[in-house]
Amino acid sequence: MSTISNLEKGETLGSIQLDPVHRLDLIKYAGASGDFNPIHTIDEEAKKAGLPQIIAHGMWTMGNLAKIFSPYMNEGFIQDYSIRFRGMVFVGDVITLKATLTERESDNMIFDVSAVNQNKVEVLKGQIIFKTDHKFII
């Protein structure tokens, strides 16, 4: 069983390369999230909004990024997850997700997290504080 608490400062928890973004990914996310803003699914609407083509929901990428931590969610939980959306994600983009441990403060493990496209542009960047404290268990 994998464990997160053995990770050393500066180590990378995971790096996941997603399959190229497919239109269907965004249609599914629209349905599952209830965010039907058409700039994410309909080309004409994206163009009307001044975009070259449809763009991924920022929350789709943010949701994906957290999955680096999912295998460890029985050891603790994500206490803080903050993100700045810096660039657009287009259909066909190949996104790589990364999380690196930068600091440890008792029960808190602080990670720099990012999503980077095939051109090495950070489209999304932020921080996750993973709490390994056990006292909240019900």
Added chain:
Amino acid sequence: MLKGIIGKKSKKVKNTVEAGAVKNFAFSIGDPSPLYIDEVTGKKSRYKRRIAPPTFPFTLDYGVIPELHLPTKGLIHGEQSFHYYRPLFVGEEIFCHFEIKDYYEKFGNNGSMGFLVTKRYGEDLNRDLIYTDEQILILNEVVRKGLIL
């Protein structure tokens, strides 16, 4: 206009963290982790039940602030953060509401931009906080013109 609605809050809305909704959501972000979707894994876990992925609360109903009239188009999601006091459990009922925290404008290369900061709250049935989330929406001049009533 927007400055006048700082501090306004929506009425609390009861939401259920539905297993099916969580499962669909988990698949839609490519994260069908057993702790989110499998009942047996949930029961064996430290939580004794399934939990929801950290960004799932974004999909819940937080009610309305009648004075807030945002367009459905032309908004840019600038920043997003979640703070959890504990994980959100599948099957639980929670109260959700939101609040307008701030609105300010900045001048940049693309003219003036408006920044709307909202904070959302998820509470258990004892009114204890489970999580909060903060969102910054960016409104360009074109969008803001449409908001002048």
